[in-house]
Amino acid sequence: MPELPEVETVRAGLAAKLVGARVIKIDIADPRSLKRHLLGPRHFVDELIGQTFEAVVRRGKFLWLPFSDSRAMVGHLGMSGQLLLRTPNYPEDRQTRVVIHAETAQGELVEVRFVDQRIFGSLAIEDLVETVDNQPGGFSPEAPASNLIPVVVAHISRDLLDPDFDPKTVASKMSKRASGIKRVLLDQKLLSGIGNIYADESLWLAKLHYDQPANTIRVSKLLELIEIAKQVLERAVLQGGTSFDEQYKNVNGDSGYFSQSLNAYGQAGKACPRCGGQIERKAWANRGSHFCPRCQRLKT
DNA sequence: AGAAAATCCTGCCGGC
């Protein structure tokens, strides 16, 4: 799925119900969704039953729900994961892999349904460690800021919407990479939150070709690209993310509306809204890159 | 160490 705007939409939806919620029961329909919990599904269940979630935190595309100072349930949606909040009698959702039954702080019974067609996503329980800079581990406005972060997320860089994200340092690192700029934008160890949609959209706005080597782009231009990408993510969060099929929905099963704002992604064959050229889709790194060959030229 | 490719999966869609 799901890039930062979609994951943030899910995070906010979960936080509204799950802060202070206690886990009652867990159903595992497909243990492959717990493959990142190395001690096995049984251990996952035993550890989580009876625990109370203290917050719902996000960094980049990772989510976690701390339930003590030392542990959290970590979720990643992969390409097709969803976390749906349902009432217990709500009809079954297709491809439901794990269901966490909980009682909210208000005494309501809810089900958190982890739905995932391709099973690239996962849930796991992870230890929390302190951030290296002692700043907050991630975004969680409903709960007191904490400098803790799950070990499996610690190597992911701060995302573009993080107040402690440092554009200058990141632009400088980018300018030393020989890879194409799109590959660099997607490197979550450099900056997190951007995926295929928002990479293509940001590059279109910046008039950069996806294969332009990052080390051939001026640092000032890289800073501009970072700022553009940040604005794209912010606007997409306001629209509830991008939905164009059944694979991304918010916690209520509703679509986001940023797809109406797309200029390049998924627009192959259509006119470039800027220059009137024809948007192309090119096979790229096992997926696709969408761009305008007329106003996003590879510079030598 | 950095870069690129391979891998983990299921389902839908269009073309023949």
Place this chain on the structure above:
DNA sequence: TGCCGGCAGGATTTTC
């Protein structure tokens, strides 16, 4: 109608 290739919002591991 049915089969097959192509395609899908990602991260990690492997290989060079």
